[in-house]
Amino acid sequence: MIVKKYLVSNMNEAMNRIRYELGRDAVIINQRKIRRKGLRGFFSPKVLEVTAAIDNKEKINKPVEESINAIKNVLKNKDVDKKEEVQRQAKVQPKIESNIIKENTVEREVKEEKRVLYGKDIFAQLDNTVKENNYLIKEMQDMKKMISNLSEVAVASSESKKSFTEKLLENSDLNKSIIRKIEKIVDENTKDIEDKEKVKEAICDIVPVSHDDIKGVVALVGPTGVGKTTTIAKLAGRLALIEKKKVGLITVDTYRIGAIEQLSTYASIMSIPFKSVFSIKEMEAALESMKDCEIILLDTTGRSSKNIMQIAELNAFVQKANSKNVFLVISATTKNRDIESIIEGYKTLNYTNVIITKLDETTTYGSILNILNSANKPLSFVTTGQNVPDDFKSITKEEVAKLVLGEETIC
Numbered sequence: 001m002i003v004k005k006y007l008v009s010n011m012n013e014a015m016n017r018i019r020y021e022l023g024r025d026a027v028i029i030n031q032r033k034i035r036r037k038g039l040r041g042f043f044s045p046k047v048l049e050v051t052a053a054i055d056n057k058e059k060i061n062k063p064v065e066e067s068i069n070a071i072k073n074v075l076k077n078k079d080v081d082k083k084e085e086v087q088r089q090a091k092v093q094p095k096i097e098s099n100i101i102k103e104n105t106v107e108r109e110v111k112e113e114k115r116v117l118y119g120k121d122i123f124a125q126l127d128n129t130v131k132e133n134n135y136l137i138k139e140m141q142d143m144k145k146m147i148s149n150l151s152e153v154a155v156a157s158s159e160s161k162k163s164f165t166e167k168l169l170e171n172s173d174l175n176k177s178i179i180r181k182i183e184k185i186v187d188e189n190t191k192d193i194e195d196k197e198k199v200k201e202a203i204c205d206i207v208p209v210s211h212d213d214i215k216g217v218v219a220l221v222g223p224t225g226v227g228k229t230t231t232i233a234k235l236a237g238r239l240a241l242i243e244k245k246k247v248g249l250i251t252v253d254t255y256r257i258g259a260i261e262q263l264s265t266y267a268s269i270m271s272i273p274f275k276s277v278f279s280i281k282e283m284e285a286a287l288e289s290m291k292d293c294e295i296i297l298l299d300t301t302g303r304s305s306k307n308i309m310q311i312a313e314l315n316a317f318v319q320k321a322n323s324k325n326v327f328l329v330i331s332a333t334t335k336n337r338d339i340e341s342i343i344e345g346y347k348t349l350n351y352t353n354v355i356i357t358k359l360d361e362t363t364t365y366g367s368i369l370n371i372l373n374s375a376n377k378p379l380s381f382v383t384t385g386q387n388v389p390d391d392f393k394s395i396t397k398e399e400v401a402k403l404v405l406g407e408e409t410i411c
Contacts, residue, residue: 003029003053007036014050015136026054169199172404174366175336178373181206196405203401207369210353210378211394214239217287217296217321221314221349222329223342224302227357227383229259231329232299233266235381237389239295240270248290249274251299252283252317263299266388283320298323305345315349326351327380331358332367339367343374351375357383359410360391365403384410 004022008014011031018026030051036044169179185202186195220228220235232249240247249267251260251274260276267274273293275286290296298321303310318326328351330342354377356368372379379400385391402408 001053001055003051006050006052007034007047008050009047011048011050014048014052018050018052022052022054026052028052169366169404171364172366172406173336173364173370174404175370175373178206178366178369200398200401200405203369203404204397206373207397207400208372208376208378209395209397209400210380212380214295214325216325217298217323218325218327219298219300219318219321219323220327220329220355221300221318221346221351222302223305226302226329226331226334228302228329229262229299230386230388231355231357231381231383231392232297233263234383234389234392236266236272236297237270238392239297240272241389246292246294247272248293248296249299250283250286250290250296250321251276252278252301259299277317280316280320283317287321296321305342311345311348318349325353327353327355328375328377329355329357330371332356332362332365332371332382333358334367334371336367336370339371339374343371351377353378353380355379355381355383359383359403360385363409365400368400369404 002022004018006014006017008017014028014031018028028050030049032049033046034049035046169182182199182202185205186198218235220232222228229251236247236249239245247270249263249272251263264274264276273290275289277283277286287296298318300314300317303314305311326349328343328346328349330339334342354371354375356371356379359365359382368379368382379395381392382395383392399408403410
């Protein structure tokens, strides 16, 4: 096998040179952009290095090789003839000037004949190469068009295979497994596959909600940044100001700057007792001081679900508070993969309910179903803004279904 490398400005130039030097049977085995060697190459644009190969040396452009051999034979014969002529003339007319003139004449004739013979072959070869390249370009264009048409057909076929339910929910950011679950319920309950109301009913069937009264110690847990402190202030306001219950507020969120001051201010406005604790022993004292309260809300530090030690520390406070209601707080803007990680990481806290925050910060609400499906716990409340205590509400299954289907929106 013969392998040659070509430095060219573009693939067209490479094809012309490869066809000319190696013939039509040559194949391109590699191409890459490189800089030429030396200082000049460093400051010059990159060139294309194309590596081509051919199986047999005899296959290298036989017409050109034969033409070159013919030229060599002609030139060799002419060189001999001309040299003999010069020597003969030198005997008859031994002037140096005359010899020089004749030799120059011979050289010019040889060069002219060589140029004519060699040029004809080159132009013929170039003409063939151009024709071949035009044919290849046309074939490539036809192939590109065929692939484009096949892609369009495949997309159209894929779209046509989607069910009514899948098309209805495809922009809601719902997990595929939940869409399949909804489809199954719809198919079992109706023969009309394009019944939107049946889809809504199917969503209601898989959405667990809970509106049970809150009693005793209620702990709010969850990752950082989901709005636990603001949420617990809203919950305290709802219970103390609207439902007129006696509420106490405890925080163990001593890591975040301003958390204690923020809750202390809310508690002062709502006229409810407030304590911040730094240890298990202080937790005991705080609970004892609020033993007359109907409900004690426990605000906790945001912890990474992947940090086992931090979750264990948080669990110690929750266990000491003897909380029967542990609410997992998670944002509606959380990515699907992160939802799975958070749900799994907080399982050791044995949360009983879910609060979904920041519904006002998203335009699709499939994450509600994704969260509830992963947690397998009922939804108790949602938050829809920053206002305390207004942007906080319990939600029905029907409202969740309308949000997911885009029939309702927040803000």
